[in-house]
Amino acid sequence: MRDTSSIAEKRLRRTLLLTWVGLLSERLARAFWPVWSLLIAVLGALMLGLQDRVSVDMVWGLGALAGVAGGVLILLALWRMRWPRRAEALARLDATLPGRPLQTLRDSQAVGAQDEASAALWGAHLRRMEAQAADARPVRPNLRLAPRDPFALRYAALLLLMIALLFGSLWRVGSVRDLAPGGGAALAAGPAWEGWIEPPAYTGLPALYLPDLPAGAIEVAQGATVTLRVYGDANDYSVTSEVSPSSAVSDDGQPPVQAGLGGDHSFEVVRSGTLSIDGPGGREWEVRMRPDTPPRIEIAGKAETSAEGQMSLPFEATDDYGVKEGQARITLDMDALNRRHGLAAEPEPRAPVTLDLPMPIAGDKADFTEHLIEDFSKHPWAHLPVKVELYATDEIEQKGKTDAVAMTLPARRFFDPLASAIIEQRRDLLWSRENAGRVARVLRALSHRPEEKLFRSDADYLRLRVILRRLEAMTEGGLSKAQRDETTQALWDLAISLEEGDIDDARERLSRAQERLNEAMRNGASDQEIARLMQELRDAMQDYMRQLAQQSRKDGDQQAQQSDPENTMQMTQNDLQEMMDRIQELMEQGRMAEAQQALQELQQLMENMRVTQGQGGQSQGQQAMEGLSKTLREQQGLSDQAFRDLQEQFNPDAKSGQSQGNEGRNGGQGRGQSHDGQGSGQGSGQGQQGAEPGQQDGQGSLAERQRALREELNRQRGNLPGAGTPEGEAARDALDRAGRAMDSAEEALRDDDLAEAIDQQSQAMEGLREGMRNLGEAMAQDQPNQGRGQGQQRGDANGQARDPLGRSPGRTGPTGTRENVLQGEDVYRRARELLDEIRRRSGDRQRDEKELEYLKRLLERF
Numbered sequence: 001m002r003d004t005s006s007i008a009e010k011r012l013r014r015t016l017l018l019t020w021v022g023l024l025s026e027r028l029a030r031a032f033w034p035v036w037s038l039l040i041a042v043l044g045a046l047m048l049g050l051q052d053r054v055s056v057d058m059v060w061g062l063g064a065l066a067g068v069a070g071g072v073l074i075l076l077a078l079w080r081m082r083w084p085r086r087a088e089a090l091a092r093l094d095a096t097l098p099g100r101p102l103q104t105l106r107d108s109q110a111v112g113a114q115d116e117a118s119a120a121l122w123g124a125h126l127r128r129m130e131a132q133a134a135d136a137r138p139v140r141p142n143l144r145l146a147p148r149d150p151f152a153l154r155y156a157a158l159l160l161l162m163i164a165l166l167f168g169s170l171w172r173v174g175s176v177r178d179l180a181p182g183g184g185a186a187l188a189a190g191p192a193w194e195g196w197i198e199p200p201a202y203t204g205l206p207a208l209y210l211p212d213l214p215a216g217a218i219e220v221a222q223g224a225t226v227t228l229r230v231y232g233d234a235n236d237y238s239v240t241s242e243v244s245p246s247s248a249v250s251d252d253g254q255p256p257v258q259a260g261l262g263g264d265h266s267f268e269v270v271r272s273g274t275l276s277i278d279g280p281g282g283r284e285w286e287v288r289m290r291p292d293t294p295p296r297i298e299i300a301g302k303a304e305t306s307a308e309g310q311m312s313l314p315f316e317a318t319d320d321y322g323v324k325e326g327q328a329r330i331t332l333d334m335d336a337l338n339r340r341h342g343l344a345a346e347p348e349p350r351a352p353v354t355l356d357l358p359m360p361i362a363g364d365k366a367d368f369t370e371h372l373i374e375d376f377s378k379h380p381w382a383h384l385p386v387k388v389e390l391y392a393t394d395e396i397e398q399k400g401k402t403d404a405v406a407m408t409l410p411a412r413r414f415f416d417p418l419a420s421a422i423i424e425q426r427r428d429l430l431w432s433r434e435n436a437g438r439v440a441r442v443l444r445a446l447s448h449r450p451e452e453k454l455f456r457s458d459a460d461y462l463r464l465r466v467i468l469r470r471l472e473a474m475t476e477g478g479l480s481k482a483q484r485d486e487t488t489q490a491l492w493d494l495a496i497s498l499e500e501g502d503i504d505d506a507r508e509r510l511s512r513a514q515e516r517l518n519e520a521m522r523n524g525a526s527d528q529e530i531a532r533l534m535q536e537l538r539d540a541m542q543d544y545m546r547q548l549a550q551q552s553r554k555d556g557d558q559q560a561q562q563s564d565p566e567n568t569m570q571m572t573q574n575d576l577q578e579m580m581d582r583i584q585e586l587m588e589q590g591r592m593a594e595a596q597q598a599l600q601e602l603q604q605l606m607e608n609m610r611v612t613q614g615q616g617g618q619s620q621g622q623q624a625m626e627g628l629s630k631t632l633r634e635q636q637g638l639s640d641q642a643f644r645d646l647q648e649q650f651n652p653d654a655k656s657g658q659s660q661g662n663e664g665r666n667g668g669q670g671r672g673q674s675h676d677g678q679g680s681g682q683g684s685g686q687g688q689q690g691a692e693p694g695q696q697d698g699q700g701s702l703a704e705r706q707r708a709l710r711e712e713l714n715r716q717r718g719n720l721p722g723a724g725t726p727e728g729e730a731a732r733d734a735l736d737r738a739g740r741a742m743d744s745a746e747e748a749l750r751d752d753d754l755a756e757a758i759d760q761q762s763q764a765m766e767g768l769r770e771g772m773r774n775l776g777e778a779m780a781q782d783q784p785n786q787g788r789g790q791g792q793q794r795g796d797a798n799g800q801a802r803d804p805l806g807r808s809p810g811r812t813g814p815t816g817t818r819e820n821v822l823q824g825e826d827v828y829r830r831a832r833e834l835l836d837e838i839r840r841r842s843g844d845r846q847r848d849e850k851e852l853e854y855l856k857r858l859l860e861r862f
Helices: 004-011 013-047 056-080 086-095 101-106 116-134 153-167 170-179 417-431 433-447 458-476 481-500 503-522 527-555 558-562 573-588 592-608 620-649 699-718 726-750 754-785 825-842 849-861
Strands: 192-198 216-221 225-231 238-241 257-259 263-268 273-278 284-290 296-299 310-318 323-332 353-356 367-375 385-394 399-401 405-408
Touching: 013 056, 013 086, 013 153, 013 170, 086 101, 101 116, 296 385, 296 399, 310 323, 310 385, 310 825, 367 825, 417 433, 417 481, 433 458, 433 481, 458 481, 503 527, 503 592, 527 573, 573 592, 620 699, 620 726, 620 754, 699 726, 699 754, 726 754, 825 849
Parallel strands: 216 284
Antiparallel strands: 192 225, 225 263, 238 257, 238 273, 273 284, 296 310, 310 367, 323 353, 323 385, 385 399, 385 405
C-alpha cells in the first residue's frame, strides 16, 4: 500500500507552512507584547520632546529605568517563548478538518489486513480522508491579547505614538544623541533650544515652530512675536537678529549679537532681516515681514434719499485682515454756502457730525459693502453744502480715509410752500439765535392777513400764531438754547402737519408737480432739472396714494358702493410706476412731445382713479370667506394652546410659559396673553370675551371657547352663499365635518383628554380649509356674473381683487396669494430699503437689548 500520509502532506505543504507561521506569530505576540509596547511608548515620548522639558538627570534616570525594564521584559519573553514544531502545526491544521483526516492517513490497518474485503474498505476510507485533507485551509492565528493585557497597556502606548505623530516630530528624537557622553562637555548638562513665531491673533494665521523650519526664507506678518527658549546652560548659544526693535546696526555694519540666552527670550518682528541661532543645532532664516497695510475706504455711489428724508450712502471698505470700525465725519462747507437771508448771520459754533459706520455682523470684514443710513431732516445743515469724510480703522489702529466729498446734505423735501417756508425759518433759528427777531417778523408776515387757502385749517393757523407769540415773548428776554429747541420742534411739527395734510393737499401737490414737469419739458429745461422734477412727481404720487389709502380706511369705501363699476378706472401702484418709468424713459431719449402726451394721460388717469378698501363693498361671498378665515385662525389658536398645555403636563415643575416654544396661552394668533391670563391676545376665542382679567384659563375655559367657536361656525354655515351649486354643497359638507370635529374636540377638552382634542381640532381645521377652498371655487364660477371692480380692495384692468399690498387673493380668497408682492426692480429696491432700516436700528444702542438681539438675528439670516 502506498504511503498516503506522505502524499497528502506534500500536497498540503503550503497550507501547513502558513499554519506554522500563524502559530509562530501567535506565540511571538503573546510573549513580546510588553516589549514592543514599551518601545512604542518611549518612541512617542521622544517624538513629543518630553526629554527637552525635564532635567538631564531625570532623562538619564528614566532612560536607565526603561532600559532595565526592556531587558527584563525581553528575558521573560524569551523564557516564555516556545518555538512551534511541525507536528504542532500539523495537529492544529488537522483539528480544523472533520474526522481528523491527516491523523487518519498516518494510521495503519490493525485488523483484517489479510482480508481483501476489509482491505478494500480501509482503502476506500483512506481515499475519502485524502479528499477531505485536500480541502484544508491555513488556520488563522489567535492574536487576541486581552486576557494577557487586561488594562490595555498596549493601546495606551499606541495612543501616545499617534499623538506624537500628530503633534510631535521625528526630528526631536535626534536631540537624544546630544545627551550621550560623546556629545561634548557643554551638552552633557543638556542644553537644547526651541522657538516659535506667533503672528497677531487678529490675522488668523498659524504659528510657526522654528525647529521644524529648514534654513531659508520665511514670511511672517507684521507684529509677530518670536519666542526662543533655551534649556539648561546656554552660554554656547547666541542669537543674531535684524528683525527686533533693538536690532540697530553697529558702526561696522553688523547686526547685534545677544549671547548667553537662558529661559525665554521674546521680541517683536518690526522689519525684514536675518534671524540666526548660533550653537549646536542652530539655524539661520531670512525673515520677510509682510507689512499690515492701512485699511482703504471709499464712497461707492451717490447718496439716496427716501420719501421720509432718510439718507442712504453706500461705501466700500477693504483691509488685508479686516476692518475693526469706521466713522463718518460731516462738516459744513462754508466756502460753497450761499450766505444770504438767515444764513448771512454768523453761525453758532456747531461740532462736525460724527457717525459710526455700520460693520458686517457676520461674514468677512476684509472686503465688504455697506450703507450708512441716517436721517438729517431735523439737522440745521439739511439741504446745505457739506463735506463728507469716511474713516476706517483696523486692529492695530491704522486709519484709512476718503477724500472729502462735497454734497448737499440729503434730507426730507417739503413740497407745500407754507411748510417749506416754515422749515426755512426753523433752519435760520437753529443757525443762530440772533435770527430770532427776523424769524418772528417773517412768521408774522406769513400769518398777517394770509392769502385764501394758504392755511387749510384754522388749527394750523392758530398753532402758528401761538408759536409766533411765544417766540416774540422769549426774544425780548434773550432766547436760550432750551427755548430755541422747543420752538424749532414746534415749527417742525407744524410743517409736518402742513406737508402731509389730507388727500386734497396731496392731490394739489401732485397737480403742481405735474404742471412744473410739463412746463419744464415745454421750456427745454436741463436734464438735471427735469430729473429733479421727475423725482418730485414720484414723491408726490407716493404721498397721494398713501393719502388715498388712509381716506379709504376711514370712510369705509362708501363712495365705492355708490359708484358705477362700468365707469370706474382702477389702477395699481405697479401700473402707475410703469407709466412714470415710461415718461422718464421718453424724456431721457429726447422724445419730449411723446413724454408730454404720456404725462397728460397720467393726469387724466389720476383724476379718474379710485382706490377702494375695507369691507363696505364686499360681496356676500367675500364676507363669508373672511368670516371663515377668522374662524380658522381662532381654531388654530385653540389648538396651539391645547398643545402647549399638553407640553406642560409632561413638565409639571416648570413655571407658566417655560415649556419649549410656549409663547402664550392663546398660541398662534393669541400671542400676547401670558400663562397667568394677564393681557389679552389677538386671537382669543369668543368664549374668552367674558373672562375677567387675571383669571387663569383652565380646561373648562378651553371647552367653552371651543363650543362658542362651533356655534359661530353654525351661523356662518347658514349664511353661506352658493346654495344649489356643486361647489357650494361641497363647502357646506366640509364645514359640517369641521363642526362635528369641533363637537368631539369640546367633549375631549371637558374630559381633560388633550391629545384627542388636538387630533379633533386638526380635523376641524382641515374641514375649514376644504370648505374655504370649495367656496373660493364657487365664487370663481360666479365671478363672470358680477360687476367688475365693485366692492374690491384694489383692482387691476380685469377687475381682479387685490389687497392693499397689490397681491392677488388666489383661489382661497383673501387668505392667500398667488403672486409676489412686488415685481421687477421694486423687489430689490424694497429689500434694500428694509435691510438698510434693520441696519440703522441695529446701530442704535439706545434700543432695548432684546430688540437689538432680534435685529442681529435678522441680519445674520438675510
